Ligand SMILES: Nc1ncnc2c1ncn2[C@@H]1O[C@H](COP(=O)(O)OP(=O)(O)O)[C@@H](O)[C@H]1O
């Protein structure tokens with residue numbers, strides 16, 4: 367039997383609220399066994415850009431990342447957010463290791479080719495992107511890797527990658543060696559039937575009814591790429607994928623995804 371590995375991803379809605387973020391860290395620190403944290407921070411990065419007089423541009427949930435935007439997201443994700451999380455985890459007794467993809471060449475990305483839209487310095491990942499051998503070594507050393515959304519292309523260029531995609535790619539790559547559960551954590555209790563009602567959690571979504579939920583408009587915006595990443599992870603052998611509230615990771619109420 368494969369050993370278990372838990373991969374948690376937290377998004378910008380939680381990262382933006384200091385008290386919530388610290389509560390998540392407290393809960394995450396209590397989880398036993400090998401674990402990995404992936405963080406976004408898109409909301410805070412957009413706020414920082416606006417404060418600097420730069421208009422954030424997002425298309426289909428992906429940030430158009432020109433040179434100025436890349437500087438800001440690198441400072442915000444790989445700097446402030448990553449190091450604050452690592453320090454907070456250390457404060458809770460977790461030996462966290464903060465990483466961008468460039469550190470130890472742990473994730474290698476490819477600049478997204480220009481098609482209808484030029485996304486700028488945005489990095490796509492493929493099956494060969496994740497250096498799972500090195501990550502396994504970190505886990506054997508009882509380190510807890512903490513990944514930000516910054517990767518590199520192997521030729522000296524940093525690239526910005528959606529954090530949900532990083533979490534799903536890590537889960538897929540590591541599922542060869544581990545029984546991976548992938549937890550997408552955000553500020554709602556799961557995928558909701560009615561976005562204004564936090565108690566309307568859809569507890570099970572299959573690949574079949576996902577299409578219906580999409581067409582009816584129940585699932586929209588940032589939830590669309592999240593679920594696409596989630597189903598792809600399941601198809602590639604990830605054992606379990608859940609969508610849950612970052613402050614209720616111990617509770618039963620959540621959305622679990624199934625292939626059928
Ligand atoms: N049915 C739904 N249930 C929950 N959230 C939904 C739903 N449809 C759309 N969303 C939106 O998806 C967002 C989560 O996606 P995103 O902003 O990318 O998350 P993250 O903060 O993890 O990066 C929620 O904040 C919510 O506004």
Ligand SMILES: CC(=O)N[C@@H](CCC(=O)OP(=O)(O)O)C(=O)O
Pocket residue numbers: 376377378379405406407408409411427428429439488489515526527528529530
């Ligand atoms: C290319 C791209 O879109 N990168 C994302 C990375 C951060 C992220 O994914 O943050 P959340 O998880 O908080 O949304 C961005 O800059 O917004």
